[in-house]
Amino acid sequence: MGAGDGGADGTSTTQDATTVRDGGASVGATAVSAADFAKRYTDAFCRAAVTCCDERGMPIEAGLCDAVESAVRQDLASYFTNSSVIYDPAAAGECFARVGADVAACMAPTRPSCPDVFTGTLGLGERCDSGVECARADGADTACDDSGDTGQSICVVDVGLPASLGEACVGSCEHHDEGGVTCSFVAPFDASSEVPRHCLRGQGARCDGVALICVPLKVTGEQCLSERECTVGLRCEGRTCQQRGTAGETCGSDTGCVDELACIESACAPRVADGQACTPAVACARGSLCRDGVCVALGGAYGRLCRGDFN
Secondary structure, rough: OOOEEEEOOOOOOOOOOOEEEEOOOOEEEEEOOHHHHHHHHHHHHHHHHHHHHOOOOOOOOOOOOHHHHHHHHHHHHHHHHHHEEEEEEHHHHHHHHHHHHHHHOOOOOOOOOOOOOOEOEEEOOOOOOHOOOHHHEEOOEEEEEEOOOOOOEEEEEEEEEOOOOOOOEEEEEEEEOOOOOEEEEEOOOOOOOOOEEEEHHOEEEEEOOOEEEEEEEEEOEOOOHHHHEEEOOEEEOOOOEOOEEEOOOOOOOOHEEEEEEEEOOOOOOOOOOOOOOOOOOOOEEEOEEEEEEEEEEOOOOOOEEEEOOOO
């Protein structure tokens, strides 16, 4: 977006050219100042929302742009004044492009997020107030943890680094298509001083709790104690890895059915799309709920994008 381009609400926006400092070295780049960040993020989001809603023949939701800007200021404002966080003005434009592309495709993030724009400077074991203050440790993600017995939060390794089959491990992790990661640990580790390694279920591996090395996930027919031991997509039923249930087959929970189905009254049944009628005996699509007899998508910080739509 060039200087003088109009914002989504008809106001004028400008783009500042500044010098970005990265590790003490000056790098010439077109950048977004901290003062302009919330406005520029909102403009990118709302322009893209118009594209999404136009394709559906609807206007954007009333008050959407104000809600977005308010959420950005609430969630990210403190980062700019935090002496333990470095802001990269050049990376902001790249973040806005990613957010805009997702929103234009009607896939809005539930909260404002620009992870590559803010970098923490605190090392492992240092006191912290927020995870954004903690620097990555040898390539591993970190977090601000308050579970210790000192009464102080410190920077710790989050889930560590991935390990290959046969390598030492402390647990297993699974990355989800909708974002996020779930981990289970079978061995303790000193989170403030070492970088642990975990096996990736998505790559067919799990951490053996006895040998503490990555071993292959179990296949259909092999004995299991939990679903985490089975190949992704299988369930552990009757202590045996089995295929997940299809429509009409018996189940004990939603994990016993294939992803597009839910376990209703002990049988796998189809989920209902947004906008369709629902009852307690009917499951809405993942990420939605039954409200006033209709399946609706869960709103994030901004609610829905388009007026009259359920997204």
